[in-house]
Amino acid sequence: MPTNLPPTDVVIVGLGAAGGVAALPLASAGLKVVGLEAGSRLTKRDFAPDEIRNNVRAWPFSVQKAQREIPTQRPNRSTPTTRASTHPMMNGVGGTTLHYWAQSWRLNPWDFKVVTETTRRYGASRIPEGSTVEDWPFGYEELEPYYDRIEHEIGISGQAGNIAGVIDRRGNPFEGSRRRAYPMPPLRWTGFLDRMADSARSLEWTPFPGPAAVNSQPYQERSGCMYHGFCNRGGCHVDAKNSTAVTTIPRAESTGNLDVVTQAHVRRVESDRNGRVTGVTYVQAGEEFFQPASLVLLASYTYENVRLLLLSLSPAFPIGLSNNHAQVGRHYLSHHQGAPVTALFPFDLRAWYGLPAQGVAVDEWADDNFDHTGLDFIGGGNLWVYSDRRPISAASMSTFGRAPSWGSAWKRFIRENADRTNTAYIQKTTLPYESNYLDLDPSVRDHHGDPVVRITAEYKQNELAIAEFLQDKMEAWYRDAGAIDIIRGGLGRTMGVTTHAYGGTRMGDNPETNVVDRYGLSHEVPNLGVLGASVMGTSGARNPTLSAQALAWRTAEHIVGNWSSIAD
Amino acid sequence: MAHDRPRGLTRRDLLRSAGAVGAAAAVGATELTGASVVSPVAGAIAQQTAPDAAAGAPLPEPLEHLTASEAELLEAIADHLIPADEDGPGAVEARAVHYIDRALGGALSESHDAYRSGLAAFDRYCRSSRGGAFVDLSATDRLSALIDIETGAATGAGAGFVGSSAAFFGMVRSHVIQGTFGDPYYGGNANFVGWDLIRYPGVRTAVTPQDQTRLESGDLPPYRRSAYDWGTFNKASARRSRPRVGTGTGGDHAD
Numbered sequence: 001m002p003t004n005l006p007p008t009d010v011v012i013v014g015l016g017a018a019g020g021v022a023a024l025p026l027a028s029a030g031l032k033v034v035g036l037e038a039g040s041r042l043t044k045r046d047f048a049p050d051e052i053r054n055n056v057r058a059w060p061f062s063v064q065k066a067q068r069e070i071p072t073q074r075p076n077r078s079t080p081t082t083r084a085s086t087h088p089m090m091n092g093v094g095g096t097t098l099h100y101w102a103q104s105w106r107l108n109p110w111d112f113k114v115v116t117e118t119t120r121r122y123g124a125s126r127i128p129e130g131s132t133v134e135d136w137p138f139g140y141e142e143l144e145p146y147y148d149r150i151e152h153e154i155g156i157s158g159q160a161g162n163i164a165g166v167i168d169r170r171g172n173p174f175e176g177s178r179r180r181a182y183p184m185p186p187l188r189w190t191g192f193l194d195r196m197a198d199s200a201r202s203l204e205w206t207p208f209p210g211p212a213a214v215n216s217q218p219y220q221e222r223s224g225c226m227y228h229g230f231c232n233r234g235g236c237h238v239d240a241k242n243s244t245a246v247t248t249i250p251r252a253e254s255t256g257n258l259d260v261v262t263q264a265h266v267r268r269v270e271s272d273r274n275g276r277v278t279g280v281t282y283v284q285a286g287e288e289f290f291q292p293a294s295l296v297l298l299a300s301y302t303y304e305n306v307r308l309l310l311l312s313l314s315p316a317f318p319i320g321l322s323n324n325h326a327q328v329g330r331h332y333l334s335h336h337q338g339a340p341v342t343a344l345f346p347f348d349l350r351a352w353y354g355l356p357a358q359g360v361a362v363d364e365w366a367d368d369n370f371d372h373t374g375l376d377f378i379g380g381g382n383l384w385v386y387s388d389r390r391p392i393s394a395a396s397m398s399t400f401g402r403a404p405s406w407g408s409a410w411k412r413f414i415r416e417n418a419d420r421t422n423t424a425y426i427q428k429t430t431l432p433y434e435s436n437y438l439d440l441d442p443s444v445r446d447h448h449g450d451p452v453v454r455i456t457a458e459y460k461q462n463e464l465a466i467a468e469f470l471q472d473k474m475e476a477w478y479r480d481a482g483a484i485d486i487i488r489g490g491l492g493r494t495m496g497v498t499t500h501a502y503g504g505t506r507m508g509d510n511p512e513t514n515v516v517d518r519y520g521l522s523h524e525v526p527n528l529g530v531l532g533a534s535v536m537g538t539s540g541a542r543n544p545t546l547s548a549q550a551l552a553w554r555t556a557e558h559i560v561g562n563w564s565s566i567a568d
Numbered sequence: 569m570a571h572d573r574p575r576g577l578t579r580r581d582l583l584r585s586a587g588a589v590g591a592a593a594a595v596g597a598t599e600l601t602g603a604s605v606v607s608p609v610a611g612a613i614a615q616q617t618a619p620d621a622a623a624g625a626p627l628p629e630p631l632e633h634l635t636a637s638e639a640e641l642l643e644a645i646a647d648h649l650i651p652a653d654e655d656g657p658g659a660v661e662a663r664a665v666h667y668i669d670r671a672l673g674g675a676l677s678e679s680h681d682a683y684r685s686g687l688a689a690f691d692r693y694c695r696s697s698r699g700g701a702f703v704d705l706s707a708t709d710r711l712s713a714l715i716d717i718e719t720g721a722a723t724g725a726g727a728g729f730v731g732s733s734a735a736f737f738g739m740v741r742s743h744v745i746q747g748t749f750g751d752p753y754y755g756g757n758a759n760f761v762g763w764d765l766i767r768y769p770g771v772r773t774a775v776t777p778q779d780q781t782r783l784e785s786g787d788l789p790p791y792r793r794s795a796y797d798w799g800t801f802n803k804a805s806a807r808r809s810r811p812r813v814g815t816g817t818g819g820d821h822a823d
Binding site: 050405 | 648649650651653655656658675711714718741742745746748749750751753754762763765766767768769771772773774775777779780783784795796798800801802803
């Protein structure tokens, strides 16, 4: 029998990007919050500039709970599953925000109204066959105050492109209207990024610096970025990366109302015969505990949010918690991060330092920012050229068919070219489809004996068409900037395990097709909420974290404002 | 140049004295660049394993996991993958095999069997197809044998590669690159020869706008330090080996 712990108001499962944000408004309002985190606490002393440890050996992912529950994957029901060797997300106080790239984009207004806008402009027949895409239950305007709040609470650097309707082409002219500028100017550019921006202008595109949860100058008494080049899969050695571990979580703890419990591996969310959740059961150092709570907030990553719901069975929820409409795991999608474009330049880029959030973006070919009449897809992609080079990865570069892969000729090639390549992965619209979903694997289990998640998902024609279209644009951009050779990566098929996984607990007004309501609370369980990108029904063409954080703050604020009716 | 090979030595002699060659190259490189930053981590490694050539015959390299014959063959392979030539020192001088040998007891421990069986198969393949041990073959035969192994043509030739010989080659190549271009804390990239080769200006904890400007105008001096020369960083997790994760494949079920 598990040890029963004293009850609390709210238990948050996972203190990462979303849970780490939600804790602050809850604790500030006086609610007693227990934050259960599967990992431990790390500090800047743990974040050495060490490519072997961070990148080659994937240190952020080692010795982690997540590694024991790596999902299996297959493109469709008639293909056997495979399993990746690592899970890309990290356990730890702050979660993957400890080492993420920290690109902190708002979604564009179109992303909230894909169905309405596509139908209005091109006709309903342009929604791809088999897609289950819906409009969000609200528009960009509803989330704008929360985007603004997060940008200032954790600290985002960037260049505004639209303040109260006034377009500023130093920023993204396609972004939704914002109430004010970013709290910090954008990260600096390098000579190569300047060159790419000049080239974009010559193509009559609008280049702009991307938004980053990285301090471009001292902010909230933490340092500005040191640009040392080890940000990718590395935590920040000067706390300039605005992980929730150095922003909202310590602030929430300072209220005295957030109790952080580390190494806590949650296995079940418990529910009673009335269909309410009563708390969660977790394992810590081999011992089992039950944490009773008036409200449970699931704030793990997409895969684990879905898994915990599907594992938490009870008489009221025989096929999974909050799953009586069989929607848990549906409407899964992930960003199409395949189909990269790699360029070779005939000169050194001087790109040894900097970070992936330091870059130049072009949004002309994203979302519905261009006319799709006559095209065979909807949506698009954000072009993003950034800094990220370290010696082992540089020496492992493609030889573009210009040299063998070893020996003196290879050595001469990398001596000349190690600092002459750049790769753009291009984030693209992905839609949800009826045949793309998450469920529990029938045979692969974690060390507790619980099934892992099985991903059944593949990119469809719409995503493949976007990828090809965007590769053309990216190649044109690189060539205009002087590239002498281009390699296009394969378009891919299986939507494997990724850091940009959406859906599975989609948010919407219709309980027949959505797990959570417009506030992120379960349609079926009044005192259960879900945080993270698993509630998002569209991906946009940009990184999910800021949207997940804005939604988390909004859910927490709604809980605070309606506590008596939700908790009782 | 300091990294030129001594004349009159056989290839085998050369490989056996790789440590001494590396030390000589180090002195030269330091003099050439006038680098003023001393790396305690890299220095300690060099002292511990690269004996003073002036004191006489070099001591045998202390191996932790590879046998002497495995190390000799691996060293010869590494020498072909990234050779010392007119573009500078290579994998032998970087002590890439030392990196691999150490890592086989930690982060690469799961690859130990692959090295054991792969090097044995490599040796059998050279003897059966070319009539001798790899290091004793002619230069032409060494290259053609390596190409067979790289392309997978040596698979199934009775040498006993577990899986494709190309997979073994790919593993060795990636580890030799790690040992040549990785942080010297892990036992390779001795005297920063790998970073110098690709003109990487070194690990820093801060790159100021002025540093970036100097880099772009080509006059940023290389910084020769290991990440762990900064005492501020915890080393514990750097030595921790990676746990066994995933099985590579899931079930074969389809519904």
